[in-house]
Amino acid sequence: MILASLDDDKAENIVTLDLAGKAMFCDRMVIATGLADRQISAMAQHLGEKLKEAGLGRVQVEGAGGSDWVLIDAGDIVVHLFKPDARTLYALEKMWGQDLDEPA
Numbered sequence: 001m002i003l004a005s006l007d008d009d010k011a012e013n014i015v016t017l018d019l020a021g022k023a024m025f026c027d028r029m030v031i032a033t034g035l036a037d038r039q040i041s042a043m044a045q046h047l048g049e050k051l052k053e054a055g056l057g058r059v060q061v062e063g064a065g066g067s068d069w070v071l072i073d074a075g076d077i078v079v080h081l082f083k084p085d086a087r088t089l090y091a092l093e094k095m096w097g098q099d100l101d102e103p104a
Contacts, residue, residue: 002079005050006032009043011081017096026078029096033087037067040081044070047079 006014011032020027034040044064051059051074060073068086072079080092 001050001054002030002047002074002077005047006030006043006079009034009039009046011043013087015093017093019096023096026073027076028078029092030077030079031082031087031092032079033082033084035084037083040067040070040083041065043081044072047072 003014003016011034014030014032017029017031018027019029023029032043034043041064044061048059048061051072056074058075061070062073063070068083069090070081072081082090
């Protein structure tokens with residue numbers, strides 16, 4: 001449902017990371033890019049509504065008031081919506097991606 005909602009709202013470069021056993025705060029992380037504040041706000045709003053309709057009563061949204069990064073905490077799944085420059089700057093895929101499993 002999350003991926004379908006983001007796809008419907010024309011999110012770009014959608015990535016899903018499996019963090020089960022790697023992070024205490026969630027089992028899955030979804031990262032996507034939006035090109036404008038309005039698009040990111042709409043994606044967050046639509047996704048929040050769909051998650052609540054699906055029975056997730058406690059969905060937290062941070063940064064939806066016009067920011068380069070919006071975080072949606074749906075419990076076991078955390079969704080990050082970025083503008084392109086912010087996504088590059090924070091590089092969550094590198095921080096939480098496959099390299100996490102490789103020994104230093």
